[in-house]
Amino acid sequence: MQKDRLVFDLLQKELKRQREGIELIASENFTSLAVMQAMGSVATNKYAEGYPGKRYYGGCEVIDELETLAIDRLKEIFRCSWANVQPHSGAQANTAVFLACLKPGDKILGLDLSMGGHLTHGSPANFSGKTYQAFFYGVDRETGLVDYAQLEATARQEKPKMIICGASAYSRDWDYARIRAVADEIGALVLADIAHPAGLIAAGLLNDPFDHCHLVTSTTHKTLRGPRGGIIAMRNDFENPFGLKDPKGNIRMMSSLLDLAVFPGMQGGPLEHVIAAKAVAFGEILSDDFKAYGQQVISNAQAMARAFVDRGYQLISGGTENHLMLIDLRNKGITGKKAQESLDRAHITLNKNSVPFDDKSPFVTSGIRVGVPAVTTRGLKEADMLTIVELIDTVLKNADDQTVIDTVKASVMNLMRAYPLYPELS
Ligand SMILES: Cc1ncc(COP(=O)(O)O)c(C=O)c1O
The missing domain is CATH 3.40.640.10 (Type I PLP-dependent aspartate aminotransferase-like (Major domain))
Known part of the structure; x- marks a missing residue:
């Protein structure tokens, strides 16, 4: 692999990105080695x-x-x-x-x-x-x-x-x-x-x-x-x-x-x-571990959903029964696009998403979709979900303030260091 330096370096950069960030894209996960x-x-x-x-x-x-x-x-x-x-x-x-x-x-x-x-x-x-x-x-x-x-x-x-x-x-x-x-x-x-x-x-x-x-x-x-x-x-x-x-x-x-x-x-x-x-x-x-993983996914999603609701976020259907939640940001004065972009700068990855009866285009959207399968694979638990919601809330309230975003980014990297990803890979 190292023979193709260009590709190898890009894959190393991607590994670093995955390791350092909080991955909340509902359709993503980390496979085993x-x-x-x-x-x-x-x-x-x-x-x-x-x-x-x-x-x-x-x-x-x-x-x-x-x-x-x-x-x-x-x-x-x-x-x-x-x-x-x-x-x-x-x-x-x-x-x-x-x-x-x-x-x-x-x-x-x-x-x-x-x-x-x-x-x-x-x-x-x-x-x-x-x-x-x-x-x-x-x-x-x-x-x-x-x-x-x-x-x-x-x-x-x-x-x-x-x-x-x-x-x-x-x-x-x-x-x-x-x-x-x-x-x-x-x-x-x-x-x-x-x-x-x-x-x-x-x-x-x-x-x-x-x-x-x-x-x-x-x-x-x-x-x-x-x-x-x-x-x-x-x-x-x-x-x-x-x-x-x-x-x-x-x-x-x-x-x-x-x-x-x-x-x-x-x-x-x-x-x-x-x-x-x-x-x-x-x-x-088919192993017993997987059932425990599934239970933790649901438990993490519910802890996260409650934390968002407690901070005044409007969840479509009011909560979740699975691994994801859809949040209408219209009462927070920020579009899905801007939310996604500012969170990206803090190394929190999720996607903008249309909400039902959205008045904005699919390129802008009024909402975000948040999922926990990937962070659950990394080992994060309910208490971490509260921390993540606090970090997201801080970014969304300070989307134009690079200093605040840099502070959140440092907290994100610090949090994720405690949950190593692919330690076998250099
Ligand atoms: C409900 C549903 N069906 C199908 C797909 C398509 O899967 P793929 O991207 O592997 O083609 C997706 C992907 O997001 C999905 O959410």
Whole structure:
């Protein structure tokens, strides 16, 4: 590595940045060294188009074992009958599900992007919104909770073929049973995109989407604490209810339509080094330590949410049940953009975020999204959350005062020195 001085130096700088700062981006985490080592392994050298036992290349016998191990561990985590670990990312996992289940022009119903949903759930800027006819539900203006009545009314009126639940900026659990009930009424499939809370679901700390949803997708790099990537899983296999067939015109079970949608439908060779790292992360999730991690994430998020509320911050829905919170800063006289930029200068990293019914553009926003998976991995506990909120509050009240920001930065670096990150790396 040190042979390429330019790249090595940049990676050292990034390691320093990660070590010294407080990482509050809700979709980020720190993997174990073992996960990173698997990613930097010889598996990156291998082409393995196809699936275990059915590859288009020779020499795949070891890779087959590796991918099968990742699949088996994932199935064990979520008690599933089928899983695909090849999607390169969460977006690809969702795309493969759409390809397997829907025809272009079919209707889909998802949570509006501006209310906390994700681009791939039908946004006009995304493949999903360009290919399918997308309808949206939102959250209630008063409670900040998903407006299930609106979801049901739109479902009954538009009769989408797929209802998508899951979000990027929603701090509450989901009523999957209620969504399944209306889906059954209109003959729709339910996709749960659990990219954000997957780790908490794996730890048994939130409602289980597999009990009610036909299909589940996730990223592997957020609360699952694995490498950057995606997965698709199903508890029970079933026949595509809309009569979609494989390229040869045969009726197939959903599991094989999904496999075909990932490869050759949408991707080429799987990233087997990432799949090796997924297997390592899934092994870690199956250990007892992971449940304790999940519990600490929720406990830290709740301690942080209370501390923000005590300081007069307006949390959408008033609090959190998962790993993140969405804060409306309009009563604090600062935009999400300015908050993010000033906090960055103090080495506190988070992202500006639209809040429901926002009057500002997505480039400015009225809010911030704050998440605790990464700081919890570093070992921070409830008392530290109070310190972090105090530091954030100081920055937001003094966003134009570089001296105050420098003092906060020194406190941030001091706090994080007590929680070493990757001490094995120089
Ligand atoms: C709910 C949800 N789905 C899908 C994705 C897409 O994942 P990726 O960035 O890996 O494509 C994200 C990423 O933030 C997400 O929050």
